[in-house]
Amino acid sequence: MNKVVNTTSLIFISLFLLIACNKTEENNSATDFKHSAIDATFNGIISIDDVYDYQNEKIPAYITKANGLNNPQNNKKITLGRVLFYDVNLSVDNTVSCGSCHQQQFAFSDTAARSIGVNGQTGRHSMRLINARFSRESRFFWNERAASLEEQTTMPIQDHAEMGYSGQDGNPGIEDLIQKLNGIEYYQELINWAYNDESASTKISEEKLQECLSQFIRSIQSFDSKYDDGRAMVNNNNSPFPNFSQEENQGMMLFSAPPTFGDSGMRIGGGLGCAGCHQAPEFDIDPNTRNNGFVGDLTNPAVLDLDNTRSPTLRDIVNSNGDPNGPMMHTASINSLAAVIGHYNRIIIRPGNNTIDPRLTPQGFPQQLNVTPQERGAIIAFLKTLTGKNLYTAEQWSNPFK
Ligand code: HEC
Ligand code: HEC
Numbered sequence: 001m002n003k004v005v006n007t008t009s010l011i012f013i014s015l016f017l018l019i020a021c022n023k024t025e026e027n028n029s030a031t032d033f034k035h036s037a038i039d040a041t042f043n044g045i046i047s048i049d050d051v052y053d054y055q056n057e058k059i060p061a062y063i064t065k066a067n068g069l070n071n072p073q074n075n076k077k078i079t080l081g082r083v084l085f086y087d088v089n090l091s092v093d094n095t096v097s098c099g100s101c102h103q104q105q106f107a108f109s110d111t112a113a114r115s116i117g118v119n120g121q122t123g124r125h126s127m128r129l130i131n132a133r134f135s136r137e138s139r140f141f142w143n144e145r146a147a148s149l150e151e152q153t154t155m156p157i158q159d160h161a162e163m164g165y166s167g168q169d170g171n172p173g174i175e176d177l178i179q180k181l182n183g184i185e186y187y188q189e190l191i192n193w194a195y196n197d198e199s200a201s202t203k204i205s206e207e208k209l210q211e212c213l214s215q216f217i218r219s220i221q222s223f224d225s226k227y228d229d230g231r232a233m234v235n236n237n238n239s240p241f242p243n244f245s246q247e248e249n250q251g252m253m254l255f256s257a258p259p260t261f262g263d264s265g266m267r268i269g270g271g272l273g274c275a276g277c278h279q280a281p282e283f284d285i286d287p288n289t290r291n292n293g294f295v296g297d298l299t300n301p302a303v304l305d306l307d308n309t310r311s312p313t314l315r316d317i318v319n320s321n322g323d324p325n326g327p328m329m330h331t332a333s334i335n336s337l338a339a340v341i342g343h344y345n346r347i348i349i350r351p352g353n354n355t356i357d358p359r360l361t362p363q364g365f366p367q368q369l370n371v372t373p374q375e376r377g378a379i380i381a382f383l384k385t386l387t388g389k390n391l392y393t394a395e396q397w398s399n400p401f402k
Contacts, residue, residue: 033193034200037185045400046079048193052396054078054219059134062231062281067138068149068218071211076194081216083190084209086399089181090157091118092164092172098156098213099399101126105392107316107325108220113332114298117162123299125332128312128325130391133218135284135313142308142330153213154206178204220397222315222388227281230385237280244385251382254375256280265365272344272369272379276359283314283386290357293347296331305330306355315386322384337380345369 035048055073084090085098101115101122102108108129114121124142132140132149139147146152158174160166167173181187181204191208192200226248230241238256240249255278257271277289289309297303308330318324318337328334334343347366349356360367371379391397 032198034189035193036189038189041186042083042400046083048076051075051079054215054396057219057221058223059221060223060228060232060281062237063134063223065134065136065282065284067135068133068214071150071214073215073218074194076196077212078215078219080190080194081212081214081219082397083186083400084213085216086401089184090163090177093118096163101162102129104397104399107222107319107391108397109312109326111326113327115162117159118164120161122162123297124305124308124330125298125327128316129217129220130222130316131220131282131284131313133221134282137285137287137310139310142310143305144307144310149214149217150210153210153217157209174206178206178209220391222391224390225315225388226385227315228388231281245381247378247381248385250375251378251380252385254379255382259362259367259369261362261367263363265362265367267367267369272341272371272375273359274344274379277357278311278314285309285311290355291353293343293349293353293356293360294329294331294333295350295353296333298331304350304352306353309357314383316388316391318384318387319392320387320389337383338376340383341371341376341379345371 033048038046038048053075055075055078085102088094088097088100090097096116096118101110101117103110106128110126113125114123115126127142137144138149139145140149140152141155146155154174156162157165157177158167160168160171165172165174165177167175187204188200191202191204192198194212195202195208226243227241230243231237233242234240241252244252254271254274256275258273258276259267260270262268277286277292278284279286289311291306291308294308295304295306297305316325317328324335324337326332328340334340344360344367346368347356347360349361349366
């Protein structure tokens with residue numbers, strides 16, 4: 001009996017303390033902001049009293065490049081960006097969100113060659129949104145038509161096929177979307193909170209959509225791969241890693257060393273030269289790269305699509321089982337790492353492709369790397385070390401609407 005009473009009072013005291021502590025915390029932080037619609041919509045998955053600390057995500061010391069410095073990462077804006085990214089309200093018929101075509105379990109890409117939007121299918125394959133913040137190339141899309149990530153983020157919304165707010169041919173435009181979002185209660189609450197506006201008069205605008213969406217995308221990072229474990233043990237990109245097998249270390253050398261060419265574009269030694277365009281330790285694309293021989297158009301095989309010179313980081317190109325996270329290249333025409341090596345092994349220049357990168361046409365000939373089966377195995381083993389772990393399931397990048 002006594003014991004029961006003691007336990008009960010203990011529970012009471014703990015509860016009291018809990019409530020008291022919560023109160024103090026509330027007084028210091030979020031209290032003044034209305035959050036009843038946020039609480040009702042997200043069931044605690046998004047809570048203004050408990051925000052994920054995106055700003056202090058660990059970035060390895062060997063990663064030295066970052067874009068978006070004029071739009072600094074902010075936990076509240078990133079939280080709002082997460083909601084926007086997964087909200088089907090961003091499409092005209094409330095069926096498609098950014099997350100429909102950029103799926104977390106596939107490294108924020110899509111397994112379909114062409115993704116399905118509100119009015120049709122995309123003309124290029126969806127891109128993995130991994131480590132976008134750390135690319136030296138600051139323009140976005142396969143063909144780099146967006147001058148910044150900020151500019152990029154509202155383009156899918158205004159694309160007729162993707163999300164449908166094109167404002168053309170009688171379709172609603174981005175202003176209609178902004179009005180719609182400002183009429184949704186959880187956005188009224190989130191925007192005032194994210195922009196620290198206690199007078200509660202801040203409204204969603206195109207600029208704020210861009211700020212928050214791009215910050216959310218920049219928060220998505222993958223630095224817990226086997227490669228990262230090894231890179232942290234050495235002090236440069238070119239030493240063998242103690243945690244790698246001999247085969248993986250050979251693959252890393254093949255990836256980074258340039259080939260030596262004999263006559264007519266034939267490799268007679270050296271590596272495979274991948275790092276000429278995809279550089280360690282981030283494996284982002286060299287900003288000066290031209291096309292790599294993939295010049296097809298997914299919507300019309302007769303047409304050339306010559307200007308695709310950006311690649312997402314090669315990190316997480318495959319999942320932890322070694323299977324591709326989706327078909328590769330803007331054409332989605334490559335389905336295995338062996339086929340990737342096959343392409344670079346013997347470059348085929350399609351008639352009319354006058355913008356192929358000169359690194360792939362040594363002495364004016366299409367390169368022939370003469371990769372041996374043993375070398376192919378090694379480079380594939382290396383590419384598999386670039387896959388992270390946390391990314392695929394981490395809650396802070398997941399859909400808050402379920
Ligand atoms: C219907 C599918 C679809 C939807 C919806 C969609 N995307 Fe995409 N996304 C794509 C495709 C396809 C590409 C590549 C298109 C191209 O390069 O022409 C892409 C490219 C991107 C890129 C460029 C990545 C890089 O490294 O250059 C970013 C960033 C991006 N999307 C963010 C978003 C955001 C933010 C939203 C929501 C506002 C969104 N996407 C909605 C399919 C989609
Ligand atoms: C001359 C520059 C260049 C070189 C050298 C190069 N690449 Fe690429 N790579 C690109 C470009 C540009 C793309 C994007 C192509 C596209 O889809 O239009 C790309 C795309 C890729 C992709 C697909 C990425 C995705 O998200 O779908 C893989 C994988 C890849 N390269 C691996 C390699 C490997 C392995 C090597 C060495 C054998 C290599 N690359 C050498 C420029 C290069």
